[in-house]
Amino acid sequence: MTTDIESLWVFALASKCRAFTQENFACSLLIMFLAWLAMALFYWVHSGGPAWGKYRFKRGSSFGTAKSIPGPRGLPVIGSMHVMMSLAHHRIAAVAEACKAKRLMAFSLGDTRVIVTCNPDVAKEILSSSVFADRPVKESAYSLMFNRAIGFAPYGVYWRTLRRIAATHFFCPKQIKGAEIQRRVIASQMVTVFGEQKQGCFCVREVLKRASLSNMMCSVFGREYELNSLNNEVKQLRELVDEGYELLGTLNWTDHLPWLADFDPQKIRFRCSKLVPKVNRFVSRIIAEHRAQNSQNNLDFVDVLLCLQGSDRLSDSDMIAVLWEMIFRGTDTVAVLIEWILARMVLHPDVQSRVHDELDKVVGRSRAVSESDIGELNYLTAVIKEVLRLHPPGPLLSWARLAITDTTIDGYHVPEGTTAMVNMWAISRDPQVWMDPLEFMPGRFVAKEGEVEFSVLGSDLRLAPFGSGRRVCPGKNLGMTTVSFWVASLLQEYEWLAFDEKSVDLSEVLRLSCEMANPLTVKVRPRRNMET
């Protein structure tokens, strides 16, 4: 951009001269275009594509003899943007395999330098390094205020304060336990709604999303709604979440090609500017109602934020960002994961029947499951882990990381400002990491006598669906508790059956999370009523 503006004075000066004819002008334009093309091709020939070439050219000799990270060149100027367009985790894995760069691969998204790993050891190196504690700038995230919430706040004092507040007052074991009643109420509403499906077969997704949103609205805003009531506030929030979800999940070309920014070709900035005032109005009204009630009991997250004192106190706009993010993050991930689990249960009746046997043994059929039973439901926990392995909701760990300073990863020099991704989907399907990786075998997660149970919470990078290190998902325990309890309740009450042979299609679609491309359609057969 600067070069273009700087070159204008040449034309201004030349226009004063007699030699400046139309032909000369056209000739100059042609020369400039050829120079630009030559430069673009020069950047492009480097391993990893144009963004890496530009960096090496600019750093010149200071880059020294550092060896290049292997990777595809992609196309001139745009690099490998096509890789990110649909099912990016599949495409990245295929390209890494083809480039023999599974440990570490470099590629370019326009002007953005990216590294990606499909290897657990290198993933650990990246995620546990303090150098990668930041997130790359994403215009939609900034427009939607997420830079003032935990997920996209730059690494620093503000982000640390938010994580501490959330860890102490929202994600702590006491708070999670305190919300057990609300999860139980919603679980029993789900059971009722599924039982009332008269048409024989039905789609589970809508109910799971409503349940998940209801749960978050209760924890965050203190609002309780009947699952099958058509409440206007729920409908409104659902629309806001869906729109934000689509905006954040879309690959925004202007994030990587800054010269496109003025044009907003995908209308992302425009749509964000329409959405934000609606979110502000919605959340501000709820904050105002809490202020008017002046609750001292710290029942929900709004109360908690309003009670903060001193340097922890947040401005209203920051509070809106934090509350909106909690609703946003907590709703979708849980619903997406439960749909995958139910799909696998329908597809593998033998596994489902083992879960039923375990439920009968631990809980029996005379009462509903309670959260205290979950610790004894080892096979069910193994089933959830196996589904997380084959269908991680964030196959590329949702949001990438950004290098704050120059560093070395797997022996390669990685410059400051490089975006780093971990392809968790590829790691958890790698035959060198997992035996028979494409087989659905929950038994692999049942600890044998004397063995330590496999933790999916970020300590073992062979399967870390919640990420790892400083930016690990703070909602991992809440997420696992909710998913385990709701799945146990749904399986305790019903046998989940295929409607026809197309009932379960494991094709994926990658939005912000990786969902089933074709929503799961099932039939259910009550289990507990059969006994009574």
Ligand code: HEM
């Ligand atoms: C099945 C459930 C969930 C999955 C699979 C999941 C997955 C993830 C992943 C992969 C990340 C990125 C971690 C990294 O960069 O290392 C993340 C971040 C995050 N998640 Fe979750 N998540 C789940 C549930 C939740 C819930 C219930 C909440 C809150 C209510 C939540 C809030 C967040 C937040 C705020 C971040 C950003 C953390 C930061 O940047 O410091 N998540 N999640």
